[in-house]
Amino acid sequence: MVDSDERRRRFLKLSGALGVAGLTGLAGCSSGGGSGDDAAANIGMVYATGGLGDGSFNDQAQAGIQQAAEDFDIAYEESQPETNSEFQPTQRQYAQSGNYDLVSCIGYAQADALSTNAAAFPDQDWVIVDSVVDEPNVASYGFREHEGSFLVGYMAGMLTTRDFSAGAGSTSADTKTVGFVGGTETPLIQKFQAGFEAGVNHHDDSIEVVTSYVGSFNDPAAGQEQARSMYDSGADIVYHASGATGVGVFRAAQDMGKFAIGVDKDQSITQASFADVILASMVKRVDTAVYTAVESVVNDNFAGGEQTTFGLSDDGVEAVYGDQLGSQIPEDVKSTVADAREQIIAGDITVPSKPQ
């Protein structure tokens, strides 16, 4: 750090002699922090399919880069591939141009494409969220989604076994069923399911958890259909981990007068029209991951090749109660959930990351 500063100062003095025009010409060629703009760093963002405006995963990632842009003097450029096969050329755009200090790949679906690109562009720094790419120029960030899912599952378990109503939804003590809607049936989304089930059963293991995978993170109609049949079969509360598909789950909850649980962002705020049925959201701080990675680039201590996992203890995942319904959830439920959180952090409760 000191070294490079000193070098830069000497370089500046030297080029000062060559005149201002010469300076800008040379500075333009120097690599490192300088991009075409005057920004401290230039960041590329490649979002997951489903795109911005999902009120969930991608929007949470964008919140991170926006916060970073506010705090540090950086510039950024965004891309929203529509299918999994577009990741490779999209990532490559950034690497090929050579103008980006860091390219953030949001979502596990980009891992394969990134393995290829990271090896093909060894001088480009990358970050991947939700997956691990084992290359020296890639920083990998993951989350303990099962821990946060356990907490919302525990809450759902307590509420489905009693009569409770708030906003536009209600539960009945007669039916002991809750539901889970996932995007695709893959190890990462199964972590949400596993944690949720464990949480529900932690309260009462006779509660039935119906699960369904839609096969897409961008199919609200299918999400609505799946959730509707769950509510029809007696589920009081449905938790989703399915990106934009989850909007359909909320709609079904509203149609049927039942509850839903959001994911990734506080969805009672991002999907405010459904705030009267969203009990809580399992927030996953994708924004923290993006922000941390950008910060490390700005501070010149980017840790390529390292893996970081955020959990409950560092607020990487957390259960937040709905903006509108949170105050109506009984205090005893909330305090029991808070206790469970402490127990997980202390290691007294072990949450499985694979469905039983």
Place this chain on the structure above:
Amino acid sequence: MSKFRKALERLVDASAKERIAVSAAALALSILVGAAVVFVSGIVATCASPAFSVLGVGVCYDPINVFTELFLGALGHPEQGGWSPTNYRVAIALQQTTLLVFTGLAVAVSFRAGLFNIGVQGQLVFGALAAAVATIWAGAIAPSGVLGTVFLVPLGLLAGAVAGGLYGALPGALKAYGGANEVITTIMLNFIASNVAYVLVSSFLMPESSQLVQTAVIPAAAKIPNVPVIGFEARDAFSLVALVGALAFITGVAYLLAKTSFGYDIRTSGLQEQAAAYSGVDAKRTTVLSMALSGALAGVGGAVWVLMVKGRFLTGLPSLGFDGITVSILAGNNPIGVGAAAFLFGVLKSGTIAVDFSTDVPVELVDVLRGLIILFVAMPEFFRLIGKRYLGLGGEQRA
């Protein structure tokens, strides 16, 4: 009506030179209209720093810049210095061209037989899946290196052709022997194909730790190899060998349609079914076989997608099959024209990525521009088709 009829007649009887002139004029017109759309959107949109301002009104998007990127950016800016014809943007354009040649040909063959195969996407999916499964399975017994490539690549293509062909023959048989409308059946079979593929892969073919619904990686030897010395890199996911193969398919299909007796059967049934039957064409057999051929071409396209681009099968394939319909219509269902239309599509695809990357124009707006260009260029051909088919105008079918 008579005015419209006259205009149609004029279009149908246009010579090749005139048709090229019409296409060029349509292209120019579409750019003008597109530029106006970009300009107006630029006034409506809000942005931090306008590209330029007119009469004190800031305009966010620069239409000239957008179209420069769309066409020249698509090829990596040949007008600027230091350009090489093997840069990666050219690779993307040619990669898309190669894939669209197959789906375009698939649609063209069915169209020439008077059948509308909307199921090319489904046939492509099964072709791709079959190619992946076959090469992974045979990879265990195949030799490695060049010998393996010589064995595995043709095997993958063959598997794709067989799977796509069978899946295309199915709606053909339903039409020939059950009278089922092939437009409806092929549309439905698209959904069946993608969902069956999803279930097959997620239940039986997915590697344990995979986060995506996909098969294992195909053996390295099964990848369509690059030509040594010529500078497309392995990471470009494009191979000149495949493009040359696609051109060979164009020639083959053109020859088949023009010179063989099966091609004669296809063309006559497409033009006038009763007359074809009268002249001894077995209509049922021709229906099934031309749908099978169409499906086989789509299947090969899917195989090329696996063997050249992805190196494995994964769900959520790009909509190459549906784009093939437009490619074929743009080409007037002429196999040679399919090559040119596929190249236009490839350039537009690569250009869309370039515009998205280099300008602030939202990608949806680029899709509008792309649509405008295709619409304008395809319209004269479309009216020619209508004119020929439903008004009984013009002479014999021009190749």
